[in-house]
Amino acid sequence: MSTAVAEVVEKKSEPLFSKKNRKLISNPLDIDNPITVQVLGICSALAVTAQMKPAAVMALALLVVTASSNVIISLLRNAIPSRIRIIVQLAVVALWVVLVDQVLKAYVYEIWKQLSVFVGLIITNCIVMGRLEAFAMANKPGPSLLDGLGNGLGYGVILLIVAFFREFLGSGSIFGFKVFEELGIHYVGNGLMLLPAGACVIVGVVIWVQRSLNGYRESH
Amino acid sequence: MQTKNEDYNVRQSNLYIVLFASAVAIVCGGLLAFASQTLKPLQDANVELERKQNVLATVMTLKKEDNIDSIYAAKVKERVIDFEGKVKEGVKASDVEIAKEYKKKPEERSLPIYEIMDESNPEKVRNAVLPVYGFGLWNDIWGFIALEEDLSTIQGVKFQHKGETPGLGARIESEEIQSRYKGKSIYDDDVLKAVIMMKGEGIDYSNDLHKVDGMSGATLTAKGVNNMLIDYLNCYKNYLEKNKSNLSQNSL
DSSP states (O other), X not given: OOOHHHHHHHSSOOOTTOHHHHHXXXXXXXXXXXXXXXXXXXXXXXXXXXXXXXXXXXXXXXXXXXXXXXXXXXXXXXXXXXXXHHHHHHHHHHHHHHHHHHHHHHHXXXXXXXXXXXXXXXXXXXXXXXXHHHTGGXXXXXXXXXXXXXXXXXXHHHHHHHHHHHHHHHHSXXXXXXXXXXXXXXXXXXXXXXXXXXXXXXXXXXXXXXXXXXXXXXXX | OOOHHHHHHHHHSHHHHHHHHHHHHHHHHHHHHHHHHHHHHHHHHHHHHHHHHHHHHTTSOOOTTOOHHHHHHHHEEXXXXXXXXXXXXXXXXXXXXXXXXXXXXXXXXXXXXEEEEOSSOTTSEEEEEEEEEEEOSSSEEEEEEEEOTTSSBEEEEEEEESSOOTTTGGGGGSHHXXXXXXXXXXXXXXXXXXXXXXXXXXXXXXXXXXXXXXXXXXXXXXXXXXXHHHHHHHHTHHHHHHHHHHHHHHHO
């Protein structure tokens, strides 16, 4: 009752937090990070990181969407016709995104106002689709959930790092808290950091630091 | 029981694909319709509360525990006027959709106006709060301007936006930017000049009643704000000038 790819993984029944499954969470944080290694989701990493607060909520929203879409697609994986699988994946992602958007609007209106556009843009985030296609279509719901959470976290961590430097250097604040003003230092914000180009520079530096620490090399 | 190959082939048939796609569409559509219907009252209440809050926030500092509805009911008199400054009878301010009115010609717009009454003398208008609407860099922007008794000095402004860049144009929503408009004046003697947000940031305009400091990296949003103010203040011009002349007669 399954495709050839799925069978390999499904043969063994293993505990949810086996060593291999734990890697599903830890790998995306470092050696398989969606942004710095897989280079997915760059677009939103550039767009929402001018300040930390929107970046944090965006990361949380993406975490919810990747994890839940991964589970749904994994449950449906043996029923989805392969010729329309991308459309089905898209429909499931869009469903979750709109649900998250509606719930935010009803219960945390203030945050919804800040984020509305970006929550909608999760639909087009390559990480979500990438994980569905590469992992959830071939694995059981449990590991798929972990994979979704791992990648959501991996994305969120980079988002927060980039947003930290951009807000700190660009506006002289962290989570809206004016650091330099509190210290009594006059600081003129670096305008480049507020522009998406500033995020490019920071993402580049993060990739450089990460790769020199873990020794990752692109295979040719 | 089917073998794997047969099962796979069934999943590739056109009938199966059409049925599967329809099922996905119906389930997703159903869930969304359900979510939208159940959450709508909550969302509408949020929008209405926000409108009242915005009107009040231009003239007073609201605390978290304040009951917005009761303060609003006690202090605010809603009216709708036309371009000539005449009151339109039978139209409720909360029913006027400014986003739609904005698309009409200025002469044809219905213009809501919120008059904040004086606490000691309920006949006297202490502040006039005017809604404004316009277009920023990416999408619609809107807000409220509260004028003091003289109908020229700005008591406070409240701006909001749909899709300005976070950290750049979206800053028009912040207290920091909005407080720059406080105490500025839209009239220079009898000429309507509005208030212009300048290019560049960190320049002191405290001596100029018609200019405010700009937003670094968001000059186009600032332009949108400027156009919005000029456009809408011109709509209210007749009302403002009529009432201004009343004011000066009364004080004589």
